[in-house]
Amino acid sequence: MTVTDPTTPTAAAIRTWSEPEHLAPRGTLILVVGRGETPEVYQRFGSRIAADAYRVIAVDDDPSAPATAAALLADHTLPGPRVLVGVDAGALTAVELVRSGAAADAVVLAGLPVVPGPLGQAWGGSWETEIAARTACPNHRGVLARSARRGLGGSADTLVLPIAPVTPGVLGVPTLAVHGAADPISPAADALPVLAGLGAEVTVVTDGLHDVLNDVQHRSVAATVILFLERLRSGSTVVRPA
Template sequence: MTATVVTDLPHSWDEPEGVAPRGTLILLTGRGETAATYARFGRRISADAYKVRVAEVDLGDLAAARTAVSELVADEALPAPKVLVGSDTGATLAALLVGELPVDAAVIAGLALPGASGDVDAAWEDELEVRSACPTYRGTISADTDFARGALAGTLPWDEVSLSVPGVPLLVVHGREDRVTPVGDALKPWVGAGTVEQHVVEGGRHDILNDVTHRSVAATVVLFLERLKLGADLPVIVRQVGR
């Protein structure tokens, strides 16, 4: 595997010059991850005119993480709708904060739960297998000297997590082959909730925003955002005839 040298990448990505921004995504990182982990995702989403801001979450100081996210939510220079996006423990934190902060929606990708029957070895090669099948992404995080290897095998900062149905739209995306959090456990908190849209990615692994299906997942996120722009009831924009 050829590693790509990671330089000092930004924590933010903006819409193309001359294009009006359509909203803001506030992305919460998961275990081991840095802003560099989401450079590809940030570039892709910002190309569709949504601003992306990354809050690197220190699980040892969740109060500081909440403050950082709250400040981004309160930043009047960032346009609405404001949407929390989280991966792994960032997804868990986003799912907890969406009911507390004045945001318009949240995207929960690769939820991490206490007590989930995770199957992660501390060895880096196994962690890569668990995280993603995408060679480009594997190269990116392997070359990132700030990426905390082995973090995915660590314990969570919560003994238990109680997730409720928020009063705003929620998009849940989870990989069918996720070895960290079984797909059934990830979807269970919101089964039957009308305001929660759930998608399972066939063959998908844990880092679902950065798996081989990252284009399809990003497209799913963008379509959710475009529907959110029309209203909290998420009106359908494109409908397949006869289905």
């Protein structure tokens, strides 16, 4: 069900969760992971979405991730609709890719960082405190401890990314945002106006922390994503804030 296949020396590594063999694919999600994450972090999310016949391809946290994601979105051999999913700093990448003309049919943003400055300062910059800020799920904390990168020499330097404010303006494609109500890394009070300005349909997850796709409420969040994908496929109106 899963394969890892960096196709060229300059491509970021990817991991794919395929639809069940007896079902026709209903679309493809290209997922750009967050800071310090690897595609393996998304085993639970990828396998759950794939069970509903949507193929999921996670792109590693790598300088070539934007180019790899753009190439996958433009690959017409992949089942459509092709939906770009961005998590944490990967959500910033997703916004920029769409604005640069990447061929995404829709976008899902999870934990979009919106407060200018270096991510990581607010909780002390250590990996242990960041894990606590990312998720309350004991299983996912274990996954992050095993499958995410702490940074060179055990520091959190590679997990600190200076960010600029997200430029306002509707993205122009159907957009779903899922955001934790208790996210300490990208507080909901700061994020919600930005997400509305992007034209996103916003789902706020009660008690959710930053890694909202993999936090305690991961089942209901996955269901929210599937409902969005099904409405996209059917051509139903995707509700957006005015």
